[in-house]
């Protein structure tokens with residue numbers, strides 16, 4: 001999970017960007033819920049908000065323990081989606097480094113999971129449920 005603490009001062013210059021940031025905080029955001037529902041309907045069973053590897057101390061949004069697949073639904077803002085991340089006009093330096101740290105941590109998490117024999121699946125929150133289901137299903141069906 002990303003660190004969602006906010007910087008001091010007036011960091012959100014527009015109501016729109018503020019709404020995006022607030023909407024991306026925390027769990028049970030609607031894209032993740034929609035994906036969970038779709039997978040469940042298809043008969044998939046998984047753990048929710050679960051650490052794939054306990055010693056890693058990082059949770060995945062959906063975890064398929066037996067198949068060793070860890071799914072992360074990444075917020076477009078916090079994880080720096082190339083399509084939707086727009087740099088705020090205030091505190092730009094703060095946000096640039098914060099998003100960069102989040103992205104580094106995402107990459108580090110993926111690398112550690114792969115080393116441990118897991119398959120990380122990254123899904124942007126803007127992706128359609130159908131696309132997300134295909135990504136997860138492909139990871140689950142892959143050999144190994």
Ligand SMILES: [Zn+2]
Nearest residue numbers: 076081084126
């Ligand atoms: Zn996006």
